[in-house]
Amino acid sequence: MPDITNHNHNDYALELLDITCTFRSRDDAGQRYTAVSNTTLRINAGEFVSVVGPTGCGKSTLLNIGAGLLESSLGEVRVFGEPLRGINTRAGYMFQSDALMPWRSALDNVMMGLQYRGVPDSEARAQGQVWLERVGLGEFGDRYPHQLSGGMRKRTALAQVLALDPDIILMDEPFSALDIQTRQLMENEVLDLWAAKKKAVLFITHDLDEAIAMSDRVVVLSAGPGTHPIGEFIIDLPRPRDVAEARNQPRFVALHTQIWNVLRDEVLKGYAQQLKKVA
Template sequence: MALAVVKPVVEETAPQQKKAMVAINSVTMSFGTFVAVEDVNLTVADGEFLAIVGPTGCGKSTILNAIAGLLKPTSGSVSIDDNRVSGIQNDIGYLFQQDALLPWKTAIENVELGLLIRGVSALKRRERSMAWLAKVGLKGFEQRYPHQLSGGQRKRVQMAQALISGPKVILMDEPFSALDIHTRHLMQNELLRLWQEERRAVVMITHDLEEAIALGDRVAVLAAGPRSRVINSFPVDLERPRDVAEIKLDPRFMDLYRNIWASLRGEVEKSYERRD
């Protein structure tokens, strides 16, 4: 069977029909003499799901934290909805790799924390938090503490916590990597269901290429660090809605995987060589 060639899109621009929600312009991030990423350009359209892959140490989390305003670029700029990022952002939701729940607070108290910081009244906080916990399948679990919840349930609380404020941009740092494979598939489908409702811009970093393709509209590949940069970008032309387990059986999924891996493999090998 002939392999269908999926040509990468090297120029990083948002689709013309949609507004650019995230714009990373010629960003370099240095820590002393160490240059983590250099001259990175990425644009994410409003409603687009961008997945970023790359070898360990290539600066994926650094880019994510620059968008969040947790790190300041050495040069270049980051903008969200045409506003330059100059500090911690209120218009983002952040799904972390590890649990970011406060262990001394119940599920509903964790979910409403962002609304509390924004000054939303107690009654409205409680109403919205109850609705979001029901939306993520945790009705009846409102008063449970994180240690009383399974890994998948804690991830559902984190999803509600990140999405309840209606962020313009959702950032995800390998959010499902700590889960077993079956729970991971359930959470990935749950995320897609929630995202499909309002289609916020998403920037997700992951080491899992299958996850990147199954979830994303586009997959960007970063070079091995240091001085990492975007080397390729591949559109994911797979219909939505998707089931992450079933979509992997689609021949187009396999073609995409082979072509993206052909770009990523050399960078992974370079990364291992530099460790030796």
């Protein structure tokens, strides 16, 4: 049973408050790099929020801090109003690359998190099968990751995260490696599954179209170092949404123009910095 004590409905699911994250390089004596600076980001329970920004601007750093995989240098993380200490056990994390165990079948991969939580094998197997069916892979439970296409591996990874029924879902560019058709199918599947359970989602993407088509709100980050939010946009497109159809709506085009005007300069700055590093 989820713990519903002490959570009034005004609580944010996830709050990153005045987060600064500075890394010290290993080789150069004490040289520091501030990836994220004075960043505050709040996500309501049931809200789908996307974060966009230039390459290398610290988007994944923020996600790792929200997951409790990385500790910020300054600031605080709160989960449903409680300070986060260690790993965020109320969050499920979907990585950019599949975190599937190659020696486990699709079903065994989906069951794994449940088994770690002490769910008996027979029950974990039954729940795992239900989730595979929900993501359209009911027939493929006995296949190993190398026997699945990229889209099927993503579906398996999604089932693995959702089987744990997390209150918060953290997604780090989960569909960037997929072809456009598979990607749109996956985006719609995520929206359908999200609409059924209304979890808080923090979604990191490079793709502004994807961010607008899926989200309630889009946050734009500046180029690094010291990335921070420079714009926030409410996405008032009606739901339920089909991501391909949403892109044809005049309101979508207007939002895209508005957000891109803020993002474009940062992308150019980020690009110039990447070139400097290469040179």
